[in-house]
Amino acid sequence: MRIPILKLRDYLLISVQVELDDKTALQFQEDVLSKIHEEGSRGVVIDLTSVEMIDSFIAKxxxxxxxxxNLMGAKVVLTGIQPPVAITLIDMGIMLEDVPTALDLEQGLDRLQLELEG
Amino acid sequence: MNANISHIIFKHKESIIDQWLEEIPKFRTEDSLQNITDAMYENTNREFVDKLLSTVKNQTNDHADLVPFTERLIQLGWPLNYITRGLQEFRKITVATLSKSETDYNDSIELLQEIENWIDEIVNLLVNEYSGSWENTVFLQKMALKELSAPLIPVVDKISVMPLIGTIDTERAKHIMENLLTGVIEHRAEVVLIDITGVPVVDTMVAHHIIQASEAVRLVGAKCILVGIRPEIAQTIVNLGINLNKFPTKSTLKKGIETALEMTKRQIVEMEG
Known part of the structure; x- marks a missing residue:
């Protein structure tokens, strides 16, 4: 199971539509990085609106x-984290401290623009 | 109950009732039963003892017919304390009367056991009814409190306010967080102001809950501003060594709104003319 990664100009758009298991997540990690390398993208938006559960491994x-x-020079924004997911993450003590977040894809793109300009 | 024993108790009914009615007024305490008229007080006592004795006739230990009476007592606000002491007194009198007058049964453990069982069942029933009614009250109040506890108010586009009033415990904190997050998504808020003007004490636990809530808000993609920090709260926070540097804090809601407008790149302008 691979998660589709779409390219939009300088950005990569990823909408996670399935519940992530460990293998999918690792595959996803590799795919994103190689895609960034291929396309030379400057920004990535990962949309988690349809994800209802995140465990500690997926969060990591x-x-x-x-x-x-970020090391490869592409800013990442996480969008659409659902309230139950946020509560689980906080309860597990996973703050995702330096990760920019946004309410939805639209605001995520705005946020990315802001991050890249600033 | 053993038919023989119930017959004996019934035989001494009048004497038991009279003694009990004589004894019981000494339990009428200062505060709780003062606002009941004497006539009402005596009537209820008499009814109570009649009901008690009528349960003697029950063959089983099921005293369901006491339930409506108990409910009335609860509604009238008779304290459980008084009722249980009345029952204890009733048991004492019954045992004393019977052992005095029924010499056949003088040393009978059986008689004692029957009376114990009989009264215990009634005590259980009363305590159950009372605690049931208390639990019900507590539940209703909890619901009312929950409804009032954490409203998220959309003030202007992209900005919402959550005023918190009263102490925050773990359960309430959870409720606050849920409301906050669903509200942020529902109102599409970008900035949420948490107003703690009405929170009397901010200790490490409360601060921890607030920090967690604001982290969660950040995860769903909005920002938190903590407003309404009174001088004494600022002192406790610093004295306790709590780090609130992760998100902006302001002293009043007004300043918070100004900051929030700034963060969403807007401002309030006065109209000309």
Whole structure:
């Protein structure tokens, strides 16, 4: 199971529509990084609106993806994190501290623009 | 109850009732039963003892016919304390009367056991009814409190306010967080102001809950501003060594709104002319 990664100009758009398991998440990590490398993208938006559950491993992978992409020069914004997901993450003590977030895809793109300009 | 024993108790009904009615007024305490008229007080006592004795006739230990009477007592606000002491007194009198007058049963453990069982069942029933009514009251109040506890108010586009009033415990904090997050999504808020003007004490636990809530808000993609920090709260926060640097804090809601407008790149302008 692979998660589709769409390219829009300088950005990559990823909408996660399935419940992530460990293998999918790792595959996803590799796919994103190689796509950034291929396209030379400057920004990535990962939309989690349809994700209803995130465990600690997936959270770590997401955090890693953000850090790794930043290393490769692409800013990442997480969007559409659902309230139950946010509560679980906080309860587990996973704050995703340096990860920019936004309410939805639209605001995520705005946020990305802001991050890239600033 | 053993038919023989119930017959004996019934035989001494009048004497038991009279003694009990003589004894019971000493439990009428200062505060709780003062606003009941004497006539009403005596009537209820008499009814109570009649009901008690009528349960003697029950063969089983099921005293369902006491329930409506108990409910009335609860509604009238008779304290459980008084009722249980009345029952204890009733048991004492019954045992004393019977052992005095029924010499056959003088040392009978059986008699004692029957009376114990009989009264215990009634005590259980009364306590159950009373605690049931208390639990019900507590539940209703909890619901009312919950409804009042954490409203998220959309003030202007993209800005919402959550005023918090009263102490925050773990359960309420959870409720606050849920309301906050669903509200943010529903109103599409970009900035949420949490107003703690009405929170009397901010200790480490309350601060922890607030920090968690604001982190969660950040995860769903909005920002939190903590407003309404009174001088004494600022002092406790610093004295306790709580770090609130992760999100902006302001002293009043007014300043918070100004900051929020700034963050969403807007401002309030006065109209000309």
């Amino acid at each position: 992978v997401l955090g890693d993806v953000v850090d790794m992409s």
